[in-house]
Amino acid sequence: MTVQKDVEKLSYEQAYEELQSIVDLLDEGKQSLEDTIKLFERGQALAGRCEGLLSQAQKKLRQLSKDADKDDNDA
Numbered sequence: 186m187t188v189q190k191d192v193e194k195l196s197y198e199q200a201y202e203e204l205q206s207i208v209d210l211l212d213e214g215k216q217s218l219e220d221t222i223k224l225f226e227r228g229q230a231l232a233g234r235c236e237g238l239l240s241q242a243q244k245k246l247r248q249l250s251k252d253a254d255k256d257d258n259d260a
Contacts, residue, residue: 192230197238204231 192200207228210216216224 188227188230192227192234195231195234197235200231200234200238204228204235207231 195203207224211221211224211228
């Protein structure tokens with residue numbers, strides 16, 4: 186399974202928690218260069234997942250807000 190497909194199955198909370206763990210590991214600076222690159226790649230995928238889920242949530246909230254405003258004006 187590719188990294189991206191694996192990441193696409195994660196909830197926002199799962200992706201964010203794993204991303205935070207990766208940031209903590211990278212901050213320690215104890216990994217080899219190869220491991221650092223792998224962690225960075227995984228972190229990039231996780232950050233993209235979080236960003237995508239937040240974007241979807243924002244769109245949904247905007248739509249719900251528009252629908253609520255429309256209902257208020259129709260009443």
